Amino acid sequence: MKRPAVLLGAIAVAVVAGLPLAFDNPYYLHLVQTIMIYAILLFGLDIVVGYTGQVSLGHAGLFGIGSYAAGVLVMKLTAPLWITLPGAILVTAGFGALLALPALRVTGPYLAMVTLAFGTIIGILINEMDFLTNGPMGITLDRPKLFGLQLDDRSFYWLVLALLVLSLVVVHRILRSHLGRAFEALRGSPVASDCMGVSVYRYKVYAFVISAGMAGLAGALYAYSEQYISPNTYTFDLTVLFLLAIIMGGRKTRVGAIVGATVIVLLPKLLDDVDQFREVAVTIAVLVAAGAAVGIARGRTNARAAAIPVLGSAALAGVSFLLHSMTDWRLTIFGLIMLFVVYYLQDGIVGFVRQALNLRPRGAAFDEADVGAMRGDAVSTAAATDAGTVLLSATRIVMRFGGLKALNDVELRVARGTVHGLIGPNGSGKSTMMNVLTGIYQPTSGAIEFAGRAVVGHSSSDIALSGIARTFQNVQLFGEMTALQNVMVGLHHSFRANIVDVALHSRRYAREDRAATARALALLQFVGLADLAHEEARNLPYGKQRLLEIARALALDPQLLLLDEPAAGLTAPDIKELIAIIAKIRDHGITLILIEHHMDVVMSVCDRVSVLDFGQKIAEGLPAEVRADPKVIEAYLGGQAS
Numbered sequence: 001m002k003r004p005a006v007l008l009g010a011i012a013v014a015v016v017a018g019l020p021l022a023f024d025n026p027y028y029l030h031l032v033q034t035i036m037i038y039a040i041l042l043f044g045l046d047i048v049v050g051y052t053g054q055v056s057l058g059h060a061g062l063f064g065i066g067s068y069a070a071g072v073l074v075m076k077l078t079a080p081l082w083i084t085l086p087g088a089i090l091v092t093a094g095f096g097a098l099l100a101l102p103a104l105r106v107t108g109p110y111l112a113m114v115t116l117a118f119g120t121i122i123g124i125l126i127n128e129m130d131f132l133t134n135g136p137m138g139i140t141l142d143r144p145k146l147f148g149l150q151l152d153d154r155s156f157y158w159l160v161l162a163l164l165v166l167s168l169v170v171v172h173r174i175l176r177s178h179l180g181r182a183f184e185a186l187r188g189s190p191v192a193s194d195c196m197g198v199s200v201y202r203y204k205v206y207a208f209v210i211s212a213g214m215a216g217l218a219g220a221l222y223a224y225s226e227q228y229i230s231p232n233t234y235t236f237d238l239t240v241l242f243l244l245a246i247i248m249g250g251r252k253t254r255v256g257a258i259v260g261a262t263v264i265v266l267l268p269k270l271l272d273d274v275d276q277f278r279e280v281a282v283t284i285a286v287l288v289a290a291g292a293a294v295g296i297a298r299g300r301t302n303a304r305a306a307a308i309p310v311l312g313s314a315a316l317a318g319v320s321f322l323l324h325s326m327t328d329w330r331l332t333i334f335g336l337i338m339l340f341v342v343y344y345l346q347d348g349i350v351g352f353v354r355q356a357l358n359l360r361p362r363g364a365a366f367d368e369a370d371v372g373a374m375r376g377d378a379v380s381t382a383a384a385t386d387a388g389t390v391l392l393s394a395t396r397i398v399m400r401f402g403g404l405k406a407l408n409d410v411e412l413r414v415a416r417g418t419v420h421g422l423i424g425p426n427g428s429g430k431s432t433m434m435n436v437l438t439g440i441y442q443p444t445s446g447a448i449e450f451a452g453r454a455v456v457g458h459s460s461s462d463i464a465l466s467g468i469a470r471t472f473q474n475v476q477l478f479g480e481m482t483a484l485q486n487v488m489v490g491l492h493h494s495f496r497a498n499i500v501d502v503a504l505h506s507r508r509y510a511r512e513d514r515a516a517t518a519r520a521l522a523l524l525q526f527v528g529l530a531d532l533a534h535e536e537a538r539n540l541p542y543g544k545q546r547l548l549e550i551a552r553a554l555a556l557d558p559q560l561l562l563l564d565e566p567a568a569g570l571t572a573p574d575i576k577e578l579i580a581i582i583a584k585i586r587d588h589g590i591t592l593i594l595i596e597h598h599m600d601v602v603m604s605v606c607d608r609v610s611v612l613d614f615g616q617k618i619a620e621g622l623p624a625e626v627r628a629d630p631k632v633i634e635a636y637l638g639g640q641a642s
Contacts, residue, residue, distance in 0.1 A: 013161070013165055016032065016036075016161060017158060017161055019032060019157075020153075020154040020157050020158070026153055029153065029154075029157055030153075030225070031265060031266065031269065032157075033156075033157050033160050033225055034222075034225065034265050035258070035261045035262050035265045035266070036160050036161060036164045036261075037160060037164075037218050037221045037222050037225060038218065038242075038245070038261035038264065038265060039164060039257050039258045039261040040163065040164055040167045040214055040217055040218040040221070041059065041063060041214060041215050041218035041219075041242065042242065042245055042246060042249070042257035042258075042260055042261055043167055043168065043171040043214055043254060043257050044171070044210060044211035044212070044213065044214025044215055044218075045059050045211055045214075045215070045242055045243075045246055045257075046246055046251055046252065046253075046254075046256070046257055047171070047174075047175065047183060047207050047210055047211045047214075048207055048208055048211045049243065049246050049251060050246060050251030050252040050253075051175065051180065051183040051184045051186075051187060051207065051251075051252060052183050052184075052186045052187055052203075052204055052207045053186065053187030054104070054107070054111055054204065054207075054208075055108075055109075055111060055112045055115075055243075056111075056112075056115045056208070056211075057112050057113075057115045057116035057119060057236070057239050057240075057243075058099060058114075058115030058116065058118040058119040058122075058239070059115075059119075059211070059215055059239055059242050060119050060234045060235060060236065060238040060239035060242065061118055061119035061120075061121075061122035061123065061234060061239075062092050062095065062096060062119075062122075062211075062212050062215035062216065062219070063215050063218060063219045063222070063234055063238070063242075064122055064123065064126060064219060064229075064231075064233070064234030065088075065091060065092045065095050065122060065215075065216065065219065066088040066089070066091075066092045066215055066216035066217065066218060066219020066220050066222075066223075067088075067219035067220065067222055067223040067229045067233075067234070068126055068133055068139070068219075068223075068229065069084075069087055069088040069091040069092065069216065069219070069220065070084040070085070070087070070088045070141075070219070070220035070223045070224065071133075071139035071141060071223050071229050072132060072133065072139070073087055073088075074139075074141050075134070075139050075141075076132075080144070080145060081144040081145065081146055081224075084144070084220055085217060085220050085221075088216045088217065088219060088220035089213045089216045089217050089220075090213075090216075091216060092212050092213060092215055092216025092219065093209050093210075093212050093213040093216060095122075095212065096208050096209045096211065096212020096213070096215075097205065097208075097209050097212070099114075099115065099118050099208070099212075100204070100205045100208035100209060100212075101205060102114075103115060103118070104201060104204040104205055104208065105201065116236070116239075119234075119236065119239055120236070122234070123231055123234055123235065126231045126234070127231040133231075135231075136230065136231060137230075138228055138229055138230030138231070139223075139228070139229050139230075140227065140228050141223055141224055141227050141228070141229075142227065143156055143224065143227070144156075144224055146159065156224065156225070160221055160225070163217065163221065167214065167217065168254050170503045171214070171254065172254055173502055173503055173505060174210065174499065174502055174503065175252075177497075177502040177509070177513070178488070178491075178492050178495045178497075178502075178513070178516070179203075179206070179499065179502060181481070181485055181488055181489050181492070182198045182203045182489065182492055183203060183206075183207050184252075184478065184480070184481055184485075185198055185478050185481070185489045186198075186200055186203060186204060186207075187478075187480075188477070188478030188479055188480060188481060189476045189477070189478060191440065191460075191472075191476060192472065192476035192477070192478070193489070194439075194440075194459065194460035194461045194464070195438055195440075195460050195461075195464050195469070195470055196461075196464060196489050196490050196492065196552065196555075196556065197461050197464040197465040197490075197492055197493045197556060198461060198489065198492050199459065199461040200461075210499075241264045242264075244260070244264065244338055244342065245257070245260030245261055245263065245264045246260055246348075247260075247341075247342050247348060248260050248263050248264075248338070248341045248342065248345075248348055248349060249261070249263065249348050249349055249350060250347055250348025250349060250350035250351040250352075251348065252480075253348075253350050253351075255350050256348050256349070256350040256351070259348075259349050259350055260348070260349075263349075267280075267334060267337065268330075268334060271326055271330045271333060271334055272326060272330070273326065274320070274323055274324065274325060274326050277320050277323075277326060277333070278317075278320040278321060281313075281316045281317040281319075281320040282317045282320070284313050284316065284317070285310075285313040285314050285316065285317040288309050288310055288313040289310050289313070289314070291352065291353060292306035292309065292310050295355065300355050301355065308344055309340075309344050309345065309352075312340050312344065316333075316336075316337070316340075319333075379523070379526060379554050379584070379585065379588045379590070388415050388416060388417065388418075389415065389416050390413050390414070390415060390416070391414055391415065391416040391450065391451060391559065391560060391591050392412070392413070392414040392437070392448070392449070392450050392560055392591075392593075393412070393413055393414075393447075393448070393449045393450075394410065394411065394412040394413075394433075394436075394437065394446065394447075394448045395411060395446055395447045395448070395449075396409050396410075396411065396445065396446045396447070397409070397410040397411075397412075397433070397436060397443050397445075397446035397448070398410075398443060398444045398445045398446055399429075399432055399433075399436055399441060399443050399444055399615075400444045405615050406429050406432040406615050407429045407432055407433060407436065407443070407615045408614075408615045408616050409446075409616070410429070410433060410446075410612070410615070410616065410617050411617060412433070412610060412617075414560070414591060414593060415591070415607075415608070416559075416591055417586075417589055417591055418591060418592075418607040418608065419582065419586055419591075419592045419594055419605050419606045419607050420591075420592065420593050420594070420606065420607065420608050420609070420610065421593075421594050421595075421596065421602045421606035421608070421609035421610070421623070422434075422593055422594065422595045422609075422610050422612065423595070423596065423597070423599075423602060423609060423610075423611055423612075423626075423636065424611050424612035424613050424635070424636055425613060425635060425636050427614075428612040428613050428614060428615065428636075429612050429614075429615040430564075430595045430612055431473050431564055431595065432615075433612070434470065434473075434562055434564050434593075434595060436448070437455070437463075437468065437562065437593075438460055438463055438464070438468060438470050438562065439455070439458055439459055439460040439462070439463040440460055442456065442457065443456060450463075450466065450467070450468060450560065451466070451467065451559060453466065455468075464556055465493055465556075467556075467557075467558050467559035467560060468558060468559070468560045468562065469490075469553035469554070469556040469558035469560070469561050469562070470553060470561070470562035470563075470564065471546070471549040471550060471553055471562070471563050471564055471566060472549065472564055473564040473565050473568070473595075475542075475545045475546065475549060476549070477537040477538070477545055477548060477549060477552075478537060479536065479537050479538030480536060480537075480538065481536070481537060482533065482534050482535060482536055482537065483524060483529055483532050483533050483534070483535055483536075483537055483540065483548050483551075484517070484520050484521065484524065484533040484534060486537050486548055486551075486552050487520040487523050487524060487548070487551050487552050487555050488516055488517065488520045488555070489552065489555075490520075490551075490552040490553065490554070490555025490556050491516045491519060491520055491555045493556065493557075494512065494515070494516055494519075495509075495512050495513075495516065496508070496512065497509035497512055497513075519555070520533075520555065521533060523551045523554055523555055524548075524551055526551065526554070526581075526584070527547040527548070527550055527551045527581055528547065528577065528581075529544060529547055529548060529551065532544065542569055542570075543569075543570050543571065543574035546566055546567075546568075546569075546570065546574075546578070547577075547578070547581070549566075550563070550566065550581065550585075554585070554590075558590060559590065559591060560590070560591045560592070560593065561585065561590055561591070561592045561593075562592075562593045562595075563582070563592060563593070563594050563595065563596075564595045565595050565596055565597065566578055566582075566594075566596070567596055567597075567598045567601050568597070575598065575600075575601060578601070579601060579604060579605060582594070582605050583605065586605075594606060599627075602623065603623045603624075603627065606623050607622075607623075608620065608621065608622060608623075609621065609622070609623050609626040611626060611629075611631075611632050611635070611636065613631075613635040613636065618631045618632065618635060619631055619632050
């Protein structure tokens with residue numbers, strides 16, 4: 001974290017810690033305590049929703065498992081706090097794994113329905129298992145003891161605050177590490193993640209288990225906080241509130257989780273009294289208007305875009321003075337406020353403030369000396385031995401899609417240390433061949449060997465880690481991540497640190513992270529993007545996005561690099577730069593397969609060229625021989641051959 005952020009965080013913690021000393025009202029302290037407990041759960045839920053892009057409707061059930069794990073341990077075994085909290089985390093993480101292993105094989109609405117069913121089943125089991133959970137009667141708990149001392153309301157409040165800070169630090173470290181980059185890559189492009197050696201399924205499960213553990217901790221603290229738990233607490237309504245909290249606060253930010261928790265706890269209470277509602281409505285209107293004015297002044301937004309939030313909040317303030325009672329309008333206004341925030345503030349409250357005040361997160365600092373040391377060997381040099389021998393062999397490859405043969409008995413031999421061109425008209429099977437070689441498609445029949453090892457049957461992530469990297473015909477970058485972070489996803493394989501190393505920020509993790517950052521910056525410099533290291537990938541010009549894909553692929557230290565139409569859409573200067581980069585990659589001993597329609601690029605860099613047409617290989621040889629082949633001229637080159 002940056003020093004200003006740490007300082008502001010320390011001040012905020014000190015203020016929250018001082019509230020029990022400044023206020024004696026247990027009701028208000030209990031509200032703040034509930035906000036902190038919900039925030040712990042939301043830290044974990046944001047990993048699943050905000051980072052991996054999955055929709056979970058089962059977190060109320062996981063929250064309930066954490067509560068009842070603590071409650072049962074206390075009721076049956078009179079377990080102390082140092083057993084109930086870890087026990088609740090482990091039990092809930094275990095249930096999370098049991099849910100994730102089958103559920104995460106589906107996506108979208110199917111995953112939402114599976115997790116919803118899980119939450120419903122957990123509620124039924126809690127209600128029906130009288131012998132363990134005391135059924136509808138619930139479980140009553142006392143405040144726990146810590147180091148032999150009975151905690152009162154004030155000391156338990158401080159315990160919750162300490163665990164909130166600890167959870168925030170641990171989650172923040174995880175999400176800023178190679179694990180967090182892997183989670184975020186899943187949302188950006190699952191296909192590209194697999195081809196960078198990051199197993200989509202495995203890391204979805206990791207994310208869900210971590211999120212479940214956080215829900216378990218929050219649930220255990222909630223049980224002690226309320227001192228009574230019953231099945232009616234952990235309903236579908238609570239799951240919806242948790243999701244709304246992530247959306248309203250702002251995903252991919254720990255501050256957003258705290259803001260979201262504050263909204264879902266305090267807003268219903270503030271709507272109980274019409275005078276409080278008026279104060280809140282006027283305050284919101286003033287803040288939104290001020291934020292819009294600052295945003296317009298700084299050029300971050302325009303009057304038309306800011307008009308709806310400003311007018312909506314002003315209308316809410318006006319309506320508040322027309323009401324004489326909240327009894328009949330409370331739920332309606334609560335729903336309208338939720339709808340307004342979700343629809344018009346799609347980056348959440350924190351995102352709106354950041355955009356209005358132009359508070360862009362600054363890139364992490366890096367050591368120039370480390371980068372300088374890496375410049376000479378940014379691209380790993382492939383072994384020069386056995387140059388000219390066959391590195392990749394594809395034998396009689398057939399790929400069927402229903403009744404269509406996209407590839408029909410295709411043979412391909414790629415010699416080590418060469419640039420092998422693969423050309424043909426659109427729809428000839430070039431990209432399909434690329435997908436077969438990288439495990440995205442499993443061929444209907446045929447065999448593929450790479451460096452003497454069979455490839456068919458292996459996953460894309462396994463093939464990537466074996467030494468085959470690729471770019472894509474349609475750019476597959478992780479758009480919300482910076483150029484530097486995109487390349488560091490490619491360097492995921494270089495980390496040996498585990499989640500404990502990350503949480504404790506061990507020397508091993510710090511050393512690996514520093515080395516990976518230096519290597520990623522050196523790779524960006526290799527392709528001419530060092531000055532754009534901290535720019536989001538989606539904001540880069542198209543030509544630069546193509547180069548970033550190459551840098552990310554080189555981070556895998558490949559023996560074989562597959563380039564799928566890298567010159568498509570590039571300008572003449574960009575193509576000239578691309579040719580120079582391909583030449584530099586080849587000079588490092590890396591073998592390349594190049595799919596390209598620009599024949600000047602193919603002829604200038606390729607050693608051999610294979611030609612596909614309607615899924616069949618019609619020619620292969622030296623570039624000049626292929627260019628003069630009558631079959632190739634008829635099928636593809638046409639007038640280009642002259």
